[in-house]
Amino acid sequence: MLFCRESLRFLMSLVGMRGLVAGASGLASLFRRGRFYCCSRGGGMGTRAKLAKRALETDMPVMVQIQELMRGTKEAISLAQGVVYWPPPEQALEKVKELVWDPSISKYGADEGLPELRQALIEKLRRENNLNKSAVMVTAGANQAFVNVVLTLCDPGDSVVMFAPYYFNAYMSFQMTGITNILVGPTDPKTLQPDAGKSFVTCFAKVKQPLEKTLSQDPIPKLVTVVNPGNPSGAYIPEPLLVKLSDLCKRAGVWFVVDNTYEYFMYDGMKHSCIEDNHIVNLFSFSKAYGMMGWRVGYIAYPEAVDGLAAQLLKVQDNIPICASIISQHLALRSLEVGSEWVRDRVQNLVRSRDILTKALAPLGKENVRGGQGAIYLWAKLPEKFSDDYEIVRWLVRKHHVVIIPGSASGSPGYVRISFGGLKEADCEVAAYRLKKGLEELVKDGMVE
Numbered sequence: 001m002l003f004c005r006e007s008l009r010f011l012m013s014l015v016g017m018r019g020l021v022a023g024a025s026g027l028a029s030l031f032r033r034g035r036f037y038c039c040s041r042g043g044g045m046g047t048r049a050k051l052a053k054r055a056l057e058t059d060m061p062v063m064v065q066i067q068e069l070m071r072g073t074k075e076a077i078s079l080a081q082g083v084v085y086w087p088p089p090e091q092a093l094e095k096v097k098e099l100v101w102d103p104s105i106s107k108y109g110a111d112e113g114l115p116e117l118r119q120a121l122i123e124k125l126r127r128e129n130n131l132n133k134s135a136v137m138v139t140a141g142a143n144q145a146f147v148n149v150v151l152t153l154c155d156p157g158d159s160v161v162m163f164a165p166y167y168f169n170a171y172m173s174f175q176m177t178g179i180t181n182i183l184v185g186p187t188d189p190k191t192l193q194p195d196a197g198k199s200f201v202t203c204f205a206k207v208k209q210p211l212e213k214t215l216s217q218d219p220i221p222k223l224v225t226v227v228n229p230g231n232p233s234g235a236y237i238p239e240p241l242l243v244k245l246s247d248l249c250k251r252a253g254v255w256f257v258v259d260n261t262y263e264y265f266m267y268d269g270m271k272h273s274c275i276e277d278n279h280i281v282n283l284f285s286f287s288k289a290y291g292m293m294g295w296r297v298g299y300i301a302y303p304e305a306v307d308g309l310a311a312q313l314l315k316v317q318d319n320i321p322i323c324a325s326i327i328s329q330h331l332a333l334r335s336l337e338v339g340s341e342w343v344r345d346r347v348q349n350l351v352r353s354r355d356i357l358t359k360a361l362a363p364l365g366k367e368n369v370r371g372g373q374g375a376i377y378l379w380a381k382l383p384e385k386f387s388d389d390y391e392i393v394r395w396l397v398r399k400h401h402v403v404i405i406p407g408s409a410s411g412s413p414g415y416v417r418i419s420f421g422g423l424k425e426a427d428c429e430v431a432a433y434r435l436k437k438g439l440e441e442l443v444k445d446g447m448v449e
């Protein structure tokens with residue numbers, strides 16, 4: 001029987017939460033064993049016993065914890081959240097402004113998305129992503145797209161494969177849907193790309209074996225998932241590696257789910273690519289590209305030829321959002337009309353912020369700063385003696401008023417994620433100054449108060 005981290009965490013939380021009362025904000029952060037734990041207002045042992053295991057055993061979202069932390073330090077500047085600083089295209093906003101009085105905006109729309117948006121997306125997938133056989137479902141963001149896909153493809157008790165450092169929300173989607181066996185594989189320490197060949201996959205029991213073997217053994221995993229380019233690593237998966245992973249999945253009869261949220265966020269002349277086949281599902285988002293985080297629009301590009309897939313996806317969609325917000329879908333359509341060059345121009349401006357923050361991480365040693373080929377993230381290893389990343393994040397906020405994300409949230413303790421998308425250059429300079437000062441102090445004197 002596998003010794004599962006989720007079960008351990010659940011037991012720990014039951015024992016540890018006894019008698020703890022939530023704070024006035026409704027969420028109280030509690031620091032234990034190197035982590036922040038939160039409990040809901042009024043929660044005691046009796047109340048918790050009635051809550052669903054699927055929720056209790058799911059990690060507390062790291063962003064909720066970070067927001068809580070920031071509330072206590074007003075002057076803190078954030079390099080934490082994965083956001084961009086730009087708003088949606090002005091032309092698109094102007095057009096949508098006129099639509100608010102149209103009665104159709106206030107009605108439900110087709111579950112799978114506005115027909116004109118889906119048509120525009122199918123053309124975009126052909127033109128930009130070389131995806132010619134994919135059907136499209138519009139969702140309330142890529143996170144909801146991922147949940148739809150997991151609910152459609154996986155059953156409780158299934159196993160799935162991801163690579164650390166992984167995208168924390170994807171991990172939580174698995175936990176939440178009853179997938180008890182999340183197999184976490186390694187990435188190459190230098191490139192941070194999934195290690196597909198000689199890799200081993202751990203089931204918290206440290207079973208060492210190549211991915212190919214893991215995919216051929218009972219219980220055969222239902223899906224393998226990657227983010228390209230990566231969150232939290234900022235590493236990009238070149239097409240040959242994407243094809244290799246896909247081939248391994250295909251041979252084993254396993255789904256391959258690729259999150260392309262950062263498709264336009266590529267630097268240094270590198271090019272993002274997508275692949276398609278009947279076992280591949282591609283996910284996309286309008287959030288970062290078009291500065292539409294709060295409008296909540298993403299989409300699933302799935303193989304049209306697979307019998308029943310569209311119908312099952314529709315069941316999930318109808319029970320979660322019914323449809324993505326109609327006004328948001330109109331903004332997505334108008335933004336698509338503005339075009340991807342608009343996005344690429346803004347993305348290129350991030351190179352400067354990436355460089356500023358790379359320099360700020362210098363106290364950790366050049367060899368310990370990785371990623372940043374794509375997406376909006378740098379990934380850095382903390383000195384061995386300060387491997388408690390949660391504690392260091394807390395200290396940096398408290399003492400130096402700068403916020404980053406602990407690597408533990410992505411299955412990689414002893415690391416941190418730094419986002420370079422959310423601040424304009426001048427603010428980024430301020431954040432970088434604080435971060436550098438904090439890291440210099442950390443390395444030299446430790447976490448002095």
Ligand SMILES: Cc1ncc(COP(=O)(O)O)c(C=O)c1O
Pocket residue numbers: 082140141142143144167227230231259261284285286287293296297298
């Ligand atoms: C890899 C990845 N997928 C999905 C999302 C969520 O995107 P959306 O806002 O479209 O739900 C994010 C946001 O940080 C992300 O980094």
